[in-house]
Amino acid sequence: MVDDKKVNQVVDGGKGVPGRGYELPLLLFAGFRSLIDRLHVELARQGHPDVRPAHGFAMQAIGIDGATASEVGRRLGVSKQAAGKTVDRLVALGYAVRADDPSDARRKLVRLTPHGLDALSRSAAIFDELRADWARKLGADRVTDIEQALRSVAPADAFRLDAAGWFGGA
Secondary structure: OOOOOOOOHHHHOOOOOOOOOOHHHHHHHHHHHHHHHHHHHHHHHOOOOOOOHHHHHHHHHHOOOOEOHHHHHHHHOOOHHHHHHHHHHHHHHOOEEEEEEOOEEEEEEEEEOHHHHHHHHHHHHHHHHHHHHHHHHHOHHHHHHHHHHHHHHOOOOOOOOOHHHHHOOO
């Protein structure tokens, strides 16, 4: 968490008067991280102990209709090889399967299993509970205001799944 008592040497340039701009991304990330961490604690309690944040992004990229490994990679902003590794892990955990594409015998589709769909369904319900918790703590109007404010400053294409790519991971 951000500590006002510590001077950020990179931000203040050694002058002893830190700027406050660096706090916003850190606080947004801390809020995101707290939601994701709480989600995964609850998912584990509900029978999905092996799901990791990257798996959730990948299952969203696979979607209801399935996708090829290349499509998953594009949607996540990672290489086909990185996407393939994540898909391999989802298959090993029983969240996805590889299947022939009925429209093109040369392609393999990745499809979510009932176990994968259950994880996504439970995630959606848990996110609703987490939002309700924020609304209890902050007030429903305030949470709605936060969401609307973030929508107004986020670019139209900001809701992409390629977080792993801009974090430098696979």
